[in-house]
Structure formats: structure tokens, C-alpha cells
């Protein structure tokens with residue numbers, strides 16, 4: 410959820426990329442002021458003595474200048490000694506940022522489909538048209554659509570979608586698993602902090618997000634994507650160990666964990682890349698692959714920061730192939746209906762306007778309930794069940810009274826079998 414200006418590339422003296430990412434960060438802040446905010450970060454300088462502190466201070470001044478002096482100027486702070494500088498961050502969540510963009514484009518001319526998988530695709534070069542098979546993952550039915558161009562924006566699944574499309578790529582993805590633990594934040598911690606990892610040359614962050622502090626991430630190369638998408642006990646143990654060493658005296662034990670966030674970063678490398686390297690040494694930049702003959706594009710790698718710039722490039726490529734048939738201006742949408750202490754969108758609103766059809770859609774993606782309430786929204790002793798059932802009753806459209814109960818029961822079973830054992834120390 411952080412919108413980095415490319416500090417990682419400054420350490421590699423790649424000034425061009427830093428300038429590009431700082432520009433991307435400024436554009437996101439300018440274009441989406443309601444969604445993006447600045448965030449104070451304390452870059453800890455205790456390690457390396459004065460020498461380390463001066464070096465970090467100078468580097469962060471340069472970083473600030475390269476960002477066009479748009480954010481607050483870095484300054485030294487005490488207890489612990491750190492250089493306080495700024496990045497940008499999404500106010501609510503990455504999922505909400507995405508759904509708000511998609512919602513704006515759902516119209517009579519463009520349809521957004523949730524839980525819909527591309528299962529086959531054939532290009533007819535004579536008619537210059539794609540025949541695409543889409544499967545509704547909830548009822549299993551398949552549908553055929555035609556397309557004059559396709560864009561593969563499937564993130565870590567881009568290689569497998571390219572295989573389905575029959576598109577060759579000079580790039581492939583290397584996968585890097587990342588895990589965060591969330592601990593309670595009573596509101597007293599407003600600045601994020603960047604700590605050196607005790608084992609390894611990387612850093613670890615402590616970031617305020619609503620009522621929690623996120624601690625992480627890990628950075629582990631994985632070959633098997635499916636296994637990378639789920640956290641395991643070693644990830645949790647590692648983060649708890651780092652917390653004990655870096656933040657002694659804090660309540661950051663297994664029993665304090667509010668939630669675990671896990672994902673896999675898609676890192677674009679040349680297709681022939683075979684090296685076994687620490688994933689942080691690999692670029693996080695976007696790459697665009699174009700198959701001109703088939704009118705297919707594929708996006709590799711990337712971060713939030715450069716996503717708008719990539720979207721502009723994709724749009725320009727498609728306009729080079731096709732003339733828009735319909736007006737492209739997104740309609741002005743009403744603000745979502747919100748309720749409760751955290752102002753989450755209501756289940757009814759999410760159901761009617763945001764393609765929300767499962768409990769996971771609502772508690773993990775339309776709201777942050779699963780990340781801000783222990784045991785993925787169930788609560789420490791299961792006390793959140795009634796609230797989850799009330800949500801399920803509102804989002805199930807089948808009218809079947811048993812469907813909501815089944816939805817919650819399956820959710821509970823998943824929490825018991827996959828989540829609880831991770832924290833059972």
C-alpha cells in the first residue's frame with residue numbers, strides 16, 4: 410500500500426528510475442488526493458554510528474530533491490535516532506484503490522466481471538478477432554466473448570495467461586513471497602519506521618494502517634506460486650524473532666498478532682534468467698510485451714507507483730490498433746455508502762455497486778475487516794461470527810436462508826484449519 414518513490418534504486422545509483430518513480434508518486438498524489446496521502450517514515454540510523462547517520466541524511470535529502478521537494482524535507486529525530494522523511498501511501502487499502510478505479514469504468518460499454526477466469530483463447534488472424542472463453546468460477550458456467558485486442562494484466566499469473574493466449578514473451582516472472590504481521594496500534598504510532606533486518610542486508614518496516622501496525626515484509630524467493638500465496642509458520646517465526654530483536658519490550662508476540670498478510674511479488678526478468686539470487690536484488694520495474702500480429706499486450710512486474718504511467722502506455726498502444734467505439738470518459742459516480750467506526754462501505758452497497766458476492770470479497774477486499782479484526786474477522790473467541798453472518802445474509806443474492814450460514818461455516822473452517830495453526834505457538 411506504500412507508494413515508493415524508488416529509494417531502493419537510489420542505493421543502486423539508478424537516478425533515472427528514481428526520477429521516474431518520484432514522478433509517478435507525485436502524479437498519484439495529485440490525481441487521487443482522496444485516496445493517497447503522505448506518510449512519515451523514520452529511517453533508523455543507530456547502526457553504523459555517526460557515519461551511517463550522515464550518509465542516510467544526505468541520501469534522503471537527495472531523494473527529497475529528486476522528488477521535486479513535494480513532500481516534507483527530511484530531518485533528524487531522536488529516540489531512536491532516525492532521519493524522518495516522507496513517502497506516499499494509500500489511505501484505505503490497495504483493494505479499495507483498485508475497486509474504485511474499476512467501478513468508475515463499469516458502464517453500458519464496459520463490463521467488469523468478478524470471479525471470472527480466462528480459460529481458453531484463440532486468435533483468428535483472418536477476421537482479426539480473439540475468441541475468448543471465460544468461466545464463472547462461482548457457478549462453473551463458461552461463456553464465449555469476442556475481442557479485438559487483449560491485455561494480460563494477470564500479475565503473478567501473467568506467464569500462465571500468456572501460455573493460454575499463445576503469446577511469447579522475452580520476459581518471465583520470478584516470484585518473491587512477502588508476509589506482514591499486523592499488531593494493534595492504539596493510535597499513538599503515526600510514523601512508520603524502517604529498521605535494518607538483523608539477519609541479512611535488507612530492511613523491515615513498521616507501518617501504521619488504521620487500528621494496526623504492519624510489521625514486515627519478508628522477501629523469500631519461491632518456485633511454486635501456489636505455496637507462495639499462503640503464509641507458513643517459518644514466516645511468522647521469522648517476523649516475531651525480528652520484532653523481539655528490533656522492538657524489545659513491545660507486545661509483539663504470537664498472541665498479539667491481529668492478522669497475517671501474504672502475497673507474491675511478480676518480478677520481471679529476461680525469459681532465459683536462471684540465477685538463484687536474493688529477490689530484493691531484482692528490479693521491480695514494469696515491462697510491457699506486445700504481440701502486434703495478435704493485438705495482445707502483457708504487463709510484467711511493476712509497483713503501484715508506476716501503474717498510471719503503464720496504463721497510459723497500454724492505452725496508447727491500443728489506440729494505435731483500434732479506434733474507440735464508445736466515449737471513454739468515466740461517469741461521475743456517487744460516493745459509496747459507508748457506516749461504522751471505520752467507515753467501511755456497507756454490505757448492501759458493496760453487493761449492489763462493487764461486484765461483492767462472497768464473504769472474502771467483503772471482509773478482505775471491499776473492507777479491511779479481515780486484517781483489522783483478529784482471526785480474519787471472527788474475533789479471538791469467535792465473537793465476530795454474528796456480524797459475519799449478518800454480512801453474508803446481505804450479500805447472498807440466492808434468497809436461500811441456508812446459503813449465508815454455509816458461507817460463514819466454510820469461512821470458520823478455513824480460519825481454524827489454515828490461520829489458527831500459524832499462531833499456535
Ligand SMILES: Cc1cc2nc3c(=O)[nH]c(=O)nc-3n(C[C@H](O)[C@H](O)[C@H](O)COP(=O)(O)OP(=O)(O)OC[C@H]3O[C@@H](n4cnc5c(N)ncnc54)[C@H](O)[C@@H]3O)c2cc1C
Pocket residue numbers: 410411412413525526527528562563564565566570585586587588589626671672673674675708710711712713714
Ligand atoms: C508483501 C507484499 C508487499 C507489497 N508492497 C507493495 C507496496 O507497498 N507498494 C507497491 O507498489 N507494491 C507492493 N507490492 C507489489 C504489488 O502488490 C504488486 O506489484 C501488484 O499487486 C501487482 O498488480 P497487478 O495488477 O499487476 O497484479 P495483481 O494485483 O496480482 O492482479 C492480477 C489479477 O489477475 C487475475 N487473474 C489471474 N489469472 C487470471 C485468469 N486466468 N483469468 C482472469 N483473471 C486472472 C487475478 O485474480 C488478479 O486479480 C507488494 C507485494 C507483496 C507481495
